Amino acid sequence: MKNSWKRFWLGGLVLGVSAIALAGCGNKSDDQSASSDTNSSQVKGDIKLWVDTEHIAAIKGQVSKFEKANPDVKVKIKTGSSADALKDVSKDPEKAADVFMMPHDQIGQMAEAGLLYPVGKKQVATIKKNNVDSAIQGVTWKNKVYGYPYGIESQVLYYNKSKLSENDVKSWDSLTQKGKLGANFAENGANYIFAPLFMSNGDVLYGENGEDLKGTNFNNQNGVEVLSWIAKQKSNPGVVQTNAAALANLQSGKIDAFLSGPWSKNDVKKALGDKMAVAAYPTVNFGSGEKQMKAFLGVKVYGVNQQTKSPLASMALANYLSNEKTQEIEFKKNGVVPSNKRAQEATNVKTDAVAKSVMAMSDNDHSVVMPKLPEMTTFWPPMDSLINDVYKGKINATQYQAKLDKFVSDNAKKTK
Structure with missing residues (x-):
């Protein structure tokens, strides 16, 4: 599946106001949510389930097993769009699915809006x-759990192993000295790939836990170093500006590596065949020694509609569709890297190059879990502009501090 949470970030900027307006629905109390732990004999009702099209084949059998184990529950599977969960549930929560796939970064908005x-x-x-x-x-x-994880997702480094060795790709400098890396610094979407550079250099986005609106500190010396590094990539002969053409450039040999996620696995395999190799991100030197380059990490989630008429059955289904066995099936059929620790230990998962790299990227040294603040929707456009303009030379070094000051100040403003 394409990185659905990314599609939401870049295309759903208008959703904040309409979703937050639904907050009057209110959140269930701890006592009410705890009722989901009631005896399974009370699990009953008709449930509507929204899943992405490509997941239907994988979960049909599991849904049937769930219904057999819970004869008083009937599940109707419908095609949905996980990327649009917030938008689709917000339209009419009472008519929306009881259980639905969603990206984790929508949890903050949906929880605040009384939708989960x-x-x-x-x-x-x-x-x-x-x-x-x-x-x-x-x-x-806010210290409450609002979803059932069934997979993790992050960017990794794909490369042509006939051109680059495992040692070559361990650092950005050696990678770009011995080969050519396709990277998008100059177009829309640069924010998703390169905003984590600030965290790679010791800064934080929305505080240490990603929930502090005024906790971003990019406007320090670390941030200035990051912008200086980005500017230098324009003249780095080993960095090729490429975005939509990355796969074609990889196949033609114009580039030897590029950064993408599990969703690109099959396409890279077609482009490179047996020459395909995958690794965790390299280290980067911003001027004060090698630092681990970080990526944003996303979590694939099943959410339960707060307006469901069958909360016990809905929670039981979400729990079942995120269990170890279902995650193993999702990996086998769709390549979804499990979040379940036991499922990650399965031989076919541990020996898969992409899964192995994603799992390596999933720790705090290699990735930052995407913040869930509703204000995250307003983070992307100015970050894109900053990265693009610095790379293109439209912003000079004397302006870096002022630009970062403004970015941080604007980023701390509450979504209206």
């Missing part, structure tokens, strides 16, 4: 026990 049912205490304990820390962080908002 908090997970029950026993299920929270199960989620925390069975899933990697980054996935738990992804589904947690």
Whole structure:
């Protein structure tokens, strides 16, 4: 599946006001959410399930098993768009699906808008026990869990192993000295790939936990170093500005590597065949020694509609569709890298080059879990402009501090 959460970030900037306006629906109390842990004999009702088209084949069998184990529950599977979960549920929560796929970064907006049912205490304990820390962080908002993780996703480095060795790709400098890296600094979408450079150099976005509106500190010496580094890439002969043409350039040999996610696995395989190799991100030197280059990490989630008429059944289904077995099936059929720790230990997962690299990227040293603040929707355009203009030379070094000061100030403003 394409990185649906990215598509939301870049295309859903107008959703904040309409979604937050729904906050009058209110959030369920801890006592109410805890009721989801009631005896399974009380699990009953008709449930509507929204999933992305490519996932239907993978989960049909699991849904049938769930219905067999819960004879008083009937599940109707409908095609939905996980990227548009916020928008689609917001339109009419009472008519929306009871359970739906969503990207974790929408949790903040949906929870604030009263669109998500908090997970029950026993299920929270199960989620925390069975899933990697980054996935738990992804589904947690203001110390409450609002979703059921079923996969993790991050950018990795794809490269042509006939041109570059494992050692060559361990640092940005050696990678771009010995080969050519296709990278997008100059067009829309540069923000998603290169905004984490600030965190790579020790800064934070919305504070340490990603929930502090005024916690961004890019306007310091670390941030200035990042902008200086970006500017230098324009004259780096080993960096080729490429975006939509990356795969074609990889196949033709114009570039030897590029940064993308699991969604590009099959296309890269077609382009490179047996020459395809995958690795975690390289290190980067901003001027004060090698630092681990970081990426944003996304968590694939099942959410439960707060307006569902069958909360116990809906939570039970979401829990079942995010369990170890279902995650193993999702990996086998769709390449979704599991968030479940036991599923990650499966031989076919551990030996898959892309999955192995994504799992390596999922720790705090290699990635930053995408913040869930509603204001994240206003982060992207100015960050894109900043990266693009610095790379193109439209902003000179004497302006870096002022530009960062303005960025941080604007980024701390509450969404209206």
